[in-house]
Amino acid sequence: MNIHNVGFKVLMLVLMASVSTVSTAQELDPVLKGLIQKGLEKNHGLNSNRLESEQAKVDQQLAKSVFLPKITLKGSYTRLNDDITFDDDTKTLLLETQKLVIKEAVGLPFNSPFPDHIPLKDAPNLQNKDILKSSVELDWVLFSGMQASNALKASRHKETSLNYVGMAEQDKLALKIIEAYDKLALVNASKQVLTTTENYLKEQEFYVRKAIENGLATPISRKKIELAQHQLEAKQLEFEQNSTLLIEVLHQLTGETRENLRLLNPQLDPFNWSPSTSNETRNEIKALEEAEKATQYQVKMEKSNFIPKVAVKGHYEFIEDDLSLLDPKWFIGAGVQWNIFDGNNSILKSKKAQLESEKYREQIEEAKEMIALSITKAELNYQSAQQNKEIVLKEIEIANDTYDLVNKQYKNNLASITDVLDALNDVEKANFKLQESFYNERRAVSELLHAKGILSY
Known part of the structure; x- marks a missing residue:
């Protein structure tokens, strides 16, 4: 029973999950939950894992069938x-x-x-x-000399390990879907920022046109407005492309139609969440521990090869006429098979399984260290995200006040149209940064929840 691949998968999941994000179940809207469920049903890796788990169940039935009469x-x-x-x-x-x-x-x-x-x-x-x-x-x-019973226990632990691997892969897939969904929300929020900027530019364009008609401004001011509008169109095109790409990503992850995905309107609502000190054992650790137990029973199974086996054999002939004078019509007997020396085959297999068990123990310790580090990193990221959000809110306040002031000065011929556009650009950047801060805060909270093993969706 080979479970080496199980340990390798689990360790890779720990490495990849250390930098992933997810949200708490109460923060997920029903649409996102539905997308996650569709993704779990569609994913080929998860389906493959389920088949491996079913194979482990068949191995258990094979181990039990040793004691059934043939x-x-x-x-x-x-x-x-x-x-x-x-x-x-x-x-x-x-x-x-x-x-x-x-x-x-x-x-x-x-x-x-x-x-x-x-x-x-x-x-x-x-x-x-x-x-x-x-x-x-x-x-x-x-x-069977305990071989069948040890094989049965090894198969059970392998099945449990594969189930935990599947749970970890589900988390990994959910993280991807949630991250793509939040990025789509960020793109939508950015579009709203650009729409606000577009409205500001239309207002400025109207004012500049009237000012030119009255000889209070030059055509250069209008050209600067037009340049700003072209730059805005380029940004709008970029966000449309980003939206198309994210819809394609969600389509690939969930199997949902592109038409339905285009109808989504995700929001970047900031989290109302308090840091929790509670930790749960991660599925990756549980999978490695079960794989370790499976190899320990493999060791016992190989060692039990030297325990005597007892079996019963019977035979009955339905046709007597063609039997030779020396052939019995029926017989029944019991026998013992005792392997005394098998060329060190069982000893070497037992040693190999023991080394495999020790390897899993090393992977468990490494995974625990990585998880502890990811918790510390996630806590620091959360603190930084909280602080950054406060800073950005202050930046927006200053940018809006500055724009209002410069706009009034411009209308009173105390500032140039370039000053107005620069101030408007600062407002736009500050609002972009606010949406990014919401996104980063959600990422930080999600990363911390996953690192602590209290992820739910």
């Missing part, structure tokens, strides 16, 4: 070149012996001649040349 029906026809008979001397001896028995039975003296009217039987063939056989055989293992 009943075999057999039938055969054989034709020899000739009957198998006694040699001539033996035939003569059997014939004379038959005569003595008959004379004794009828009361004739030992040395009297044998009566001619009494028939004699020829010696039977040892085996007729036409042989038709039909039989049933029974093979029943009563004691």
Whole structure:
């Protein structure tokens, strides 16, 4: 039973999950939950893992079936070149012996001649040349030397390990879907920022046009507005492309139609979440621990090869006519098989399984260290995200006030159109940064929840 791949998968999941994000279940809207469920049903890796788990269940049934009796029906026809008979001397001896028995039975003296009217039987063939056989055989293992029971326990732990691997892969897939969904929300929020900027530019364009008509501004001011509008269109195109790409990513992850995904309107709502000190054992650790237990039972299984095995064997012939004189009609017996020396094969396999168990122990310790580091990193990221959000809110306040001031100065010919556009650009950047801060805060909280093993969705 090979579970090396299980450990490798788990360790890779720990490495990849250390930098992933996810949200708490109460923070996920129903649409996102539905997308996650569709992704879990569609994902080929998860389906493959389920099949491996089913294989482990079959291995358990195979281990149990060792103790079930095996009943075999057999039938055969054989034709020899000739009957198998006694040699001539033996035939003569059997014939004379038959005569003595008959004379004794009828009361004739030992040395009297044998009566001619009494028939004699020829010696039977040892085996007729036409042989038709039909039989049933029974093979029943009563004691496997603990090999079957240890194999059963190893398979159970392997199944459990694979189930935990599947849970970890589900988390990994959910993280990807949630991250893509939040990025789509960030793109949508950015579009709203650009729409606000577009409205500001239209207002400025109207004012500049009126100012030119009244000789209070030059055509250069209008060209600067037009340049700003073209730059805005380029940004809008970029966000449209980003939206298309994210919809394609979600389509690939979940199997949901592109038409339905385009109808989504995800929001970047900031988390109302308080840091929790509670930690749960991660599925990756549980999977490695179960894989370690499975290899430990593999060690026991190989060592038990030297324990005697006990079995019962039976045989019954349905057709007696074609049996030889030496063939029994039926028999039943019990036997013991005891491997004394197998060329060190079991010892070497046991040592290999023991080394595999020790390897899993090293992977468990490494994973625990990585998880502890990811918790510390996630806590620091959360603190930074919180602080950054406060800073950005202050930046927005200053940018809005600055724009209002510069706009008034421009209308009173105390500032240039370039100053107004620069101030508007600062407002736009600050609002972008606010949406990014919401996104980063969600990422930080999600990363911390996953690192602590309290992820739910």
